[in-house]
Amino acid sequence: MELFFIFVAIVLTQNFVLHYFLGICPFLGVSDEMEAAFGMGIATTFVMTLTAIITWNINNFILEGFGVEFLEYVSFILVIASLVQLVEMFLKKYVPELYQTLGIYLPLITTNCAVMGLALFMVLRDYNFVQSAIFGFGAGVGFTLALIIMAGIRSELMEDAIPEPFRGTGITLLTAGLLALAFMGFSGLVPV
Amino acid sequence: MSGTVIISAATMTGLSLLFAALLGFAHTKLKVEEDPKVERVEEALPGIDCGACGYPGCHQCAVNIVKGKAPPDSCVPGGDEVAEKVAEIMGLDIGTEPGKKLVAVVHCGATEEFKQRTGEYEGVESCRGIELTTGGNIKCEYGCLGYGDCEEACPFDAIHVTNGLPEVDPDKCTGCGVCVETCPRDIITVEEINLDGEFVAVACNSPDDGVTIRKKCEVGCVACGLCEKLGPEGAFEVQDNLSQVHYPEIDEEMDFETAIDKCPVDCIVSLSKPTEEG
Structure with missing residues (x-):
């Protein structure tokens, strides 16, 4: 049950994008097209899940084993950067269309603070291995969910007559804010 | 104190080497077999991504030229000069007359x-x-x-x-x-x-x-x-x-x-x- 709570919490009540406001760059950058948003979500989920699994091992066995926990930032970034490289190679080979669509945002997963935040939260909250894996996967699902909702709203907005000063980034940021407010409605759903 | 420094350095070096090896391995496994012609055609194109050919950029244009979906003289700003180079790479004749x-x-x-x-x-x-x-x-x-x-x-x-x-x-x-x-x-x-x-x-x-x-x-x-x-x-x-x-x-x-x-x-x-x- 506790694992389920962790999952629901990170997807809905404590969504990385809409609760912690982490990973806003890809959230705003890739959310204008449904297909790209979904692809970005999947790629990020993949990176996040693997990051959670690998960083947990590194933190528990290597960093704590040698007593050098202060290296967590550096080593976590190393993990994330390598994973992103891996995803990039994978996509370029097997899904070149998505690779073209994501463009610059793909290597930017490296600097997606939601991924780094995930690794640091995990350590902070003292999650065990299974909890970490669920947490990482849930964070990715939550990120994908936020991206897809945003992409849906933005594709609707494209048809609307938006007042001149709000066009472009303005309306996007407003939408993101309202979406975050809406997600506050989930608070209290699970005891975390 | 110096022990910590050595351990830190060793840890990071170890981790880096590990990931480097992993990525190196992945690179050979996941290498994209791109037609080498694409690269050569792209080099011949002006690289200004103007879009006059109908593709988003020179890369896509090159890909389509190599696939045979686009004629070798697709590049509008490149003119005869580029068309000739591209045609040469592709082993094709170009449509536009010289002169x-x-x-x-x-x-x-x-x-x-x-x-x-x-x-x-x-x-x-x-x-x-x-x-x-x-x-x-x-x-x-x-x-x-x-x-x-x-x-x-x-x-x-x-x-x-x-x-x-x-x-x-x-x-x-x-x-x-x-x-x-x-x-x-x-x-x-x-x-x-x-x-x-x-x-x-x-x-x-x-x-x-x-x-x-x-x-x-x-x-x-x-x-x-x-x-x-x-x-x-x-x-x-x-x-x-x-x-x-x-x-x-x-x-x-x-x-x-x-x-x-x-x-x-x-x-x-x-x-x-x-x-x-x-």
């Missing part, structure tokens, strides 16, 4: 002293702006406004407005047609000229009849038809109150001196040809 070049031609001859301004304009310094707001501030509804939107739009620095009229640098011009789309009065066209013939143009774009045009502009084509009669055979044709040059007909034997001299409104101009083929 021809696409060049933008300005169809207005009203320099600043000939423009009959109807009023002072103090808005945004742009032809499109003035055309939209006031419909233009010269008497002729078809003539060049001279605010230089084409100069600004040209990606190759090939068109410059001097004395109220754009001049095309035929060497820099690639015939990409950006200026054609930019000009609100459709004064510019892109023509395929024969490099061995003379390069002349009718510097007027007005379909008004002779009487009307005399009231608006001193250098507007009155469609008298003298060029048709006195000029080389087949080179000029008067249509819709406007003389037009048949560029494909022009060859090296044609002499335009009489036509240029006899034009009562000095509307036929001789332009400098591109110096090099390509």
Whole structure:
């Protein structure tokens, strides 16, 4: 049950994008097209899940084993950067269309603070291995969910007559804010 | 203390090496087998991603050329030179004939002293702006406004407005047609000229009849038809109150001196040809 709570919490009540406001760059950058948003979500989920699994091992066995926990930032970034490289190679080979669509945002997963935040939260909250894996996967699902909702709203907005000063980034940021407010409605759903 | 430093360094080095090995392995496993031709074609293309070929950028254009979906002369700004290189890489013949070049031609001859301004304009310094707001501030509804939107739009620095009229640098011009789309009065066209013939143009774009045009502009084509009669055979044709040059007909034997001299409104101009083929 506790694992389920962790999952629901990170997807809905404590969504990385809409609760912690982490990973806003890809959230705003890739959310204008449904297909790209979904692809970005999947790629990020993949990176996040693997990051959670690998960083947990590194933190528990290597960093704590040698007593050098202060290296967590550096080593976590190393993990994330390598994973992103891996995803990039994978996509370029097997899904070149998505690779073209994501463009610059793909290597930017490296600097997606939601991924780094995930690794640091995990350590902070003292999650065990299974909890970490669920947490990482849930964070990715939550990120994908936020991206897809945003992409849906933005594709609707494209048809609307938006007042001149709000066009472009303005309306996007407003939408993101309202979406975050809406997600506050989930608070209290699970005891975390 | 020094123990911690050594352990930290060792840990990070170890981790880095581990991931380096992993990525190195993945690189060999996941290597993309891209047709080496794509890279060579892309190198031959200008790399400006202008989109004139219909693809988002030079890379996609190269990919489609190699796949055979696009002809080797897809690149509009690259012209003959690029098309030849690409065709060579692909082992294909190109469609465009050598000795021809696409060049933008300005169809207005009203320099600043000939423009009959109807009023002072103090808005945004742009032809499109003035055309939209006031419909233009010269008497002729078809003539060049001279605010230089084409100069600004040209990606190759090939068109410059001097004395109220754009001049095309035929060497820099690639015939990409950006200026054609930019000009609100459709004064510019892109023509395929024969490099061995003379390069002349009718510097007027007005379909008004002779009487009307005399009231608006001193250098507007009155469609008298003298060029048709006195000029080389087949080179000029008067249509819709406007003389037009048949560029494909022009060859090296044609002499335009009489036509240029006899034009009562000095509307036929001789332009400098591109110096090099390509």
